[in-house]
Amino acid sequence: MSARSNFDxxxxxxxxxxxxxxxxxxxxxxxxxxxxVKLDVALAAQVIMGDEMIDELYMQIEEKCxxxxxxxxxxxxxxxxxxxxxxxxxxxxxxxDHCVDIARATMxxxxxxxxxxxxxxxxxxxxxxxxxxxxxxDAYVKRDVEKAAEMCAMDDEVDFIFNxxxxxxxxxxxxxxxxxxxxxxxxxxxRYIERIADHATNIGEAVIYLVTGERHELN
Amino acid sequence: MSxxxxxxxxxxxxxxxxxxxxxxxxxxxxxxAVQRINxxxxxxxxxxxxxxLAWVLYRRVIKPLNEITRTARDIARGNFYRQVNISSRDxxxxxxxxxxxxxxxxxxxxxxxxxxKNRVQTILNSMTDCVIAVDRDGRIIMVNPxxxxxxxxxxxxxxxxxxxxxIRNFDLDNILKKVQAGNKPxxxxxxxxxxxxxxxxxxxxxxxxxxxxxxxxxLRDVTERRNMEQMRSEFVANVSHELRTPLTxxxxxxxxxxxxxxxxxxxxxxxxxxxxxxxxxxxxxVEELLDLSKIEERRVVHRWQRVEIPALVDRxxxxxxxxxxxKQINIKANFPSRLPPLFGDPDMLAQVLINLLDNxxxxxxxxxxxxxxxxxxxxxxxxxxxxxxxxxxxxxxxxIFERFYRVEKARSRELGGIGLGLAIVKHIxxxxxxxxxxxxxxxxxxxxxxxxxxxxxxxxxxxxx
Numbered sequence: 001m002s003a004r005s006n007f008d009x010x011x012x013x014x015x016x017x018x019x020x021x022x023x024x025x026x027x028x029x030x031x032x033x034x035x036x037v038k039l040d041v042a043l044a045a046q047v048i049m050g051d052e053m054i055d056e057l058y059m060q061i062e063e064k065c066x067x068x069x070x071x072x073x074x075x076x077x078x079x080x081x082x083x084x085x086x087x088x089x090x091x092x093x094x095x096x097d098h099c100v101d102i103a104r105a106t107m108x109x110x111x112x113x114x115x116x117x118x119x120x121x122x123x124x125x126x127x128x129x130x131x132x133x134x135x136x137x138d139a140y141v142k143r144d145v146e147k148a149a150e151m152c153a154m155d156d157e158v159d160f161i162f163n164x165x166x167x168x169x170x171x172x173x174x175x176x177x178x179x180x181x182x183x184x185x186x187x188x189x190x191r192y193i194e195r196i197a198d199h200a201t202n203i204g205e206a207v208i209y210l211v212t213g214e215r216h217e218l219n
Numbered sequence: 220m221s222x223x224x225x226x227x228x229x230x231x232x233x234x235x236x237x238x239x240x241x242x243x244x245x246x247x248x249x250x251x252a253v254q255r256i257n258x259x260x261x262x263x264x265x266x267x268x269x270x271x272l273a274w275v276l277y278r279r280v281i282k283p284l285n286e287i288t289r290t291a292r293d294i295a296r297g298n299f300y301r302q303v304n305i306s307s308r309d310x311x312x313x314x315x316x317x318x319x320x321x322x323x324x325x326x327x328x329x330x331x332x333x334x335x336k337n338r339v340q341t342i343l344n345s346m347t348d349c350v351i352a353v354d355r356d357g358r359i360i361m362v363n364p365x366x367x368x369x370x371x372x373x374x375x376x377x378x379x380x381x382x383x384x385x386i387r388n389f390d391l392d393n394i395l396k397k398v399q400a401g402n403k404p405x406x407x408x409x410x411x412x413x414x415x416x417x418x419x420x421x422x423x424x425x426x427x428x429x430x431x432x433x434x435x436x437x438l439r440d441v442t443e444r445r446n447m448e449q450m451r452s453e454f455v456a457n458v459s460h461e462l463r464t465p466l467t468x469x470x471x472x473x474x475x476x477x478x479x480x481x482x483x484x485x486x487x488x489x490x491x492x493x494x495x496x497x498x499x500x501x502x503x504x505v506e507e508l509l510d511l512s513k514i515e516e517r518r519v520v521h522r523w524q525r526v527e528i529p530a531l532v533d534r535x536x537x538x539x540x541x542x543x544x545x546k547q548i549n550i551k552a553n554f555p556s557r558l559p560p561l562f563g564d565p566d567m568l569a570q571v572l573i574n575l576l577d578n579x580x581x582x583x584x585x586x587x588x589x590x591x592x593x594x595x596x597x598x599x600x601x602x603x604x605x606x607x608x609x610x611x612x613x614x615x616x617x618x619i620f621e622r623f624y625r626v627e628k629a630r631s632r633e634l635g636g637i638g639l640g641l642a643i644v645k646h647i648x649x650x651x652x653x654x655x656x657x658x659x660x661x662x663x664x665x666x667x668x669x670x671x672x673x674x675x676x677x678x679x680x681x682x683x684x
Contacts, residue, residue, distance in 0.1 A: 016383050023387035030412045134387075134413050141384045 007072050011081050014068065015140075017061045018088055022137040024054050025092045028099040029133060029196060033126040036106045036189060039113070044103035054096040062089055080213065084206040088140065091199040091206070095133070098192040098199075105185045105192075116183050118168040122190060125161045128154055129197045136203035145211050148204035158197040165190045232309060243268065283311045287318055294318075299326035348439045349419075355432030357381045357395065369440070371414055382436070386411060391421060391436070398423045398434050408441070417442045457623040461504055461637065465497040500637075507639045511622065514567075514646040526561040526568055528593050528602070529554055535572040536591075539580060547585045550576075553592035559673055561600055567647045574640040575604040575667050582665070583608035595673070599653070602669040610661035619657065620645040644669075 028047055035043035065085045068074065074082055135151035138144070169183040169190075208216050251261050283305050293301040299322050305315035343350055349366035353359055359377050367373055370386060377385040383392045390409040398405050404424040411417055419438045426433035472490045481487045532552050543550050561568065572591070579589045587607040594601050611619060615626045623638040644667075648655050653671040 016381055019383045019387055020389060020392055023383065023389040023392070026387060026412060027389065027410075030416065130412070137387060 007068075007074070007078070010064070010068055010072075011078065014061060014064055014082070014085050017057070017064065018085055018092070019137060019141065021054065021057050021061060021089065021092050022133075022140075024050065024057065025095050025099070026130070026133055026137070028054065028096055029126070029130060032099040032102040032106070033122065033193070036102055036109070037119070037123055039106065039110045041107060041110045044106040044110075047103040048100050051096050051100045054093065058089055058093040058096075062086060065089070077210075077213075080210050084210040087206045088203050091202040095196045095199050098196050101192045102189050105189050109182060109185050112182070114182065116169065116172045116179050116186060118165045118172065118183075119186060121161055121165050121168075122186070122193070125158060125165070125190065125193055128158050128161070129193055129200065132158070132197055132200040133203075136200045136207070139204060139207045140210075143207070143211050145208050148207040149216075152201040152204040155197050155201050158194055162190055162194040230310065240272070279307075279309070280311060283307070283315065287311075287315055290322075291318060294322050294325065299323075299329060348437055351382065351436040351438075352426070353382060353395065353434050353436065355399070357399070359385060360433070366438070369438075387413070394421065394423055395434060395436065398425055399432055402427075411438075418445050454622060457638075458508065461623065462501070465501045465504075469494050469497045469501075504637050504639075507637055507643065511639055511643050511646065514643060514650060522564050522566070523562060524565065526563055526565045528558050528561060528600070531561075531565060531568060532572065532591055532593075535569055535576060538573055539576045542577070543580050543589065546580060546583075548580055548583055549588040551588060551590045553590055555594060558593055559595065559600065561671055562673075563651045563671070568651070571644045571647050571669065572602070572604070574644050575669075578640060579604055579606035579608065579665070579667075582606065587664075596670070598673055599670045600673055602671070603666055605664060605666040607664040610663055610665055611657070611659040612661055613659075616657060616659060620655070 028050055031043055031050075032047045034040065035047060065082050069079070069082050072078075132151050132154050135147055135154075139148040139151060166187065169187050172179045173183045205216055208214065247256075247261055247265055250256050251258070256264065286305065287303055290301050290303045301322065303315040303318050305312055343361075343363040346363055347365055349369050350361075350363040351359055351366060352361040358379055358381055362372070362374055362377055372385060382395060388409060388411050390407065391411070394405050394407055402425045404422065406420070406422045409419055409421050411419055418441050420441045422437040422439075424435050424437075426435060472494050476487065476490055529552075532554075536550060536552070540550065576589065576591070583589060583606045589607075590603070590605045592603045592605070594603075611626055615624075618624045619626070620641050622642040625638045645655055648669055648671070651671055653669060656668045656670070657665065658668075659665040
């Protein structure tokens, strides 16, 4: 086998590994919010345990990327594949960490049903974020610049919902001090979800850079 | 022996022609030798002979051979209906017949294989389970239409890609790798969250034919089944909860009475009153539960008969009327002059209307109104119960027919609701071959509409069986 085809295969492997990590993170985002909404402690614990696998896979793939850069010294587009690989990996890993944060918050909130209303916006917000993560990875698979840009535009919607949740939670706390405990945790949680959306836009930017070689700030 | 075998394959025709040509050659040579002819004469004799021989050779051997070659090429290209049109009784004819024979056999075999392939394809196409076949490197060779519609992908999009590019699921990918490494089938239940969260029963089996290392992935959607199971366990939890609440209160008051004695007659009376209310609640709950399960299992013998709608509504109003008067709610009945009769069980249909009216009265503030109206729409009779009550929030609308679902638990319990009324309505109407619809605006009111088929004997038979 020639050096070139061997190199191509390694790049392809890296991409598939990234998708594999992406699938784990997508699941973690879904599970952590499901656990939060249903106050399902077992599912939250599963998310926290699952993060170890995400971290391990992350390190393995990053190692692969670094090795490709060191040994093959790729140029132009090949170099971009390896470099954006590392960027996307980092974003995914951060998303995984936020999922753990959400799961931890679920642990703290468990045992008492929700009394604050704005909790109902969280699934709405998560649906958009979930779609963003999915579209980001889809855009990466298909090298679809348009899809990546569209996905990044969805971030505004997330910010909008985040601001609404923020305002209403503050209102809840002012209204009734017994809400403060729940509301403050939910503030954190909505912040984490909002951060996940930001990381998704990072993936979109990385895809655009990968295809066109140009950098765009999209959020 | 081997010499015999060598000669056996030779027919008399080549031997005879070689002998004849040899004789001619010998004759010309002999004539030349005895100087009867000179070299020019020999050429003049042999040239026409050679031309004649060449012509015979061309007609009998080369031309047919050319045709056979052309035909064979055609057959190789896949045109199995091509035939060689040579019917001479010599070796060339034999060859042509063999070629024709081969073409026919090939044709039959290919048709058989195509048929078989079509059959397999039809089976795969008609399967509701998703099927993916992958090769040794994990690249997709084939997906079936169920797969395409379930995941919103097309065959062209995914053939040649790896599974993780098409279905991003870590478990699926992991198990696939394990199967390819261990060559043993694996079964598991997995959750795939896009395009929508669904639970699948996954089975991956290795392909043991020529494409060593490949595998077949089967995905069966079991979301519905899991949801049903969850609903059942939720139902049990709900029933237990509903039973526990009145029981706790009864027990509390009974224990208080036991401990503090019955010295204070007023207090005792008050406590006994609460106990009586809670006991009534309990027995009502148990009765409704039994009713519901009977209706659900269709164990109830429907007393099918003609039901006149005005008479039915009168009967229901006699039951609910006093309640409405107490709350100062105006009940109106609104029918066209000629209404076709309904077909069904009058008691059950009355139960449906009682449940709907009861709810309407319960959730309408004093001074409001409740309207019962009937009309004929297409082939159905439509019964509406409209109120000017508090309304139902949009997000609760799809769930109100679920057992024990209540929009606001505390308020409903305060009003004596158990959360089974609408479930009973839904099941009775379903048993009558009809459907229930609801429209509501918060703060304005709610309209429940029942659609029942007009005098339809087939429904009657179905419901009876």
